[in-house]
Amino acid sequence: MDDSLRLFLDHLAVSGRSPHTLAAYRADIERLAALLGKPPRQATSTDLRKALAKLHAQGQNSRSLARRLSSWRQLYRWLQRNALREDDPSSGLRAPKRDKLLPKALPVDGAAALLDRIDGDSELDARDRAIYELIYSCGLRLSEAVSLNLDDIDFSDNLLRIRGKGSKERLAPIGAEAMARLRDWLRLRVAPSSENALFLGRHGRRLGGRQVEKRLRDWAIKTGASQHVHPHMLRHSFASHLLQSSGDLRAVQELLGHANLSSTQIYTALDFQHLAKVYDGAHPRARKDAKPDDEAE
Template identity: 75%
Template sequence: MSELIGRFIDHLAIAGRSPHTLAAYRADLDMLADHLEPLQAENAQPNDLRQALTRLRASGLNSRSIARRLSSWRQFYLWLLRSGQRHDDPSGSLRAPKRDKLLPKALPVDGAAALLDRIEGDDALSARDRAIFELIYSCGLRLSETVGLNMDDVDFSDQLLRIRGKGGKERLSPIGAVAMARLRDWLAQRQAPKEEPALFLGRHGRRLGGRQIEKRLRDWAIKTGAERHVHPHMLRHSFASHLLQSSGDLRAVQELLGHANLSSTQIYTSLDFQHLAKTYDNAHPRARKRRAPTDEDTGAE
C-alpha cells in the first residue's frame, strides 16, 4: 500500500497541493495502512474501512479529526477508481461522525469584572469602549446587535435596551446599573453629525464596525493582563453562564439571549454543571481526597 500512497501523493503534488497538505494526506493514509494491515488497499471492503473508523473513535480522536482522515481516505479511493486500479469505492457508504458540540468559552465572574474594571482612560474612545463592553456583558449582546444599536434604542427612563436580533426579531433587555453609568459617560463625550443615529461611533463620527470592536477588546485584554484571547462573543457567553449560575432560570436566559429554540440555550447548562461540579469537589466532605490525620486532629500533643 505504501507504493500506492506514494503515487497518490505524487498525483496531488502535480496538481499543485501545498507541502503541508501533502504531509497531512500521507499521515492520514499511513494510518489507514496500519489499520488495514495485512490487507491491501485495493482489496479493502466497506466493512474494513468501517472497522478502521471504529478504531479511530476508540483511540479518543475527536470528530473533527476523524472527519478529516475519512476525507483523505475518500480522495485516495476516488483516485484509485478514476485511475482504473479499483472498480468501486469502498469509502462511498461511510459517514463522518457528527461534530462534537463545543462548549462556549466564558470568563469566570471575577475575570469578567477584572477585565471591565481595568479599562481606564479619560479620552472619549476609552469611555466608548467601557460602554460597549459593559453593555455587551450586561445585556448578552451579539456583535452584530452591538454594531446595529442606535441612540433611540436606549430607554434611559426605564433602563431598557431595544435589540434587533437575528431575523429582524426585536427584544427588550434590562440594562445593568454599571452599564447604564458607562453609557451616560460615553454620551457626554459623543460627537457626531446630527443625521448619524448610531450609538457607538468610530474616530470619524460614523458607526463603529464589528472588526474595530473586536480589535479594541483584544487590545484591552492584553493591556489588562488577561490570560487568554478575549472576543466580544465571550462576553455574551459570560453573561449567559453567570446569569444561569445565579438564577437557574433557563427560559429567562433564552429570552434575554434572543434564542429561538431552547436547545441553543441548553448548552450553557453544561457550563453551569461544570461550575456546580467544581463547587461540589471543593465543598463536599466526601468528595475531597482524604488527608493523613495530624496530631491536632487526633488530640495528640
C-alpha cells in the first residue's frame, strides 16, 4: 500500500470511523489494488469499470459491489481534495442495480391452515382471528389495519375503507370469512363510546402494530408453521394468491393501493415461481430423473 492510501485511511480514523468501517475500507481498497495490478492512484475510469466487471464475474452481488464502489469513490474524492489527483475516475460509474428480493408469501393451503387454527375462545383470540383474516382478505398493510375505525366498515355492501400511504383512500371488498370473524369480534368488543378504533388492546385503546406482529408470531409457532410469519406476509399472500387465480395485475394494483404498477409487478415473479413448481411436479418431461418413453416401465 502506497503512502497516499495510508494517509487516506489515517484520515478516516481521525474522522471518527469505527474500527469495523475502517477495516471494510481497507479491504475494499486492497482488493482494488489487487484487481488493478497497480496503485489505485494511477487507475483510469476504464480500469475501475473492468475491476467492477471482474468482481461481478466472480459472483459478488450488487450490494457488495455498491459498497466497494462507495469506498473507491471516497478514496478518489479525498485524493482530489488533497491535490494528489486532478480527476475522479469513479465519477459516473454505477454499480449494478440491487437485486430485488421477492416478497415472502404463504402457500394457499398454508395461509388457510394458519388462520383456521386461530380458534381460541377469549376476546383477544376473536380479535386476532378478525384482524388477520381482514389483512389477508383485503391485502392490508399493518399500519392500515391498526388505523381502521368502526365506521370504515360498510356492512351492507361488505366493503372496507382503507387509508393508505399519503392519506390516499381506497375501497376493498371484504371476504365472507373475514366478515364473519369481524362480526364475532364486534360482539365481544368492549370500549368507551368515545373509542372509535376497530381493533383494541387489552386496556381498551387502539391496538398497536408491534402487538399485532408479536401475536401473529406466537400463533404461527403454536400452529406449527414452518417459517417465521409476519403481518406483511399475509398481504403478500393476498396479492400472490389473487394474481394466481385471476391474472389481473391492474386489479391487484388497485386493491393493494400501489401508486405504480411496477410495485405490483414483483408478484408476477412469485406467480411464475408457483407455475414453475406445478410444471416441475406435474409434467412428465420436466423432471431430471424422468426416463425416455422407450425406457419407461
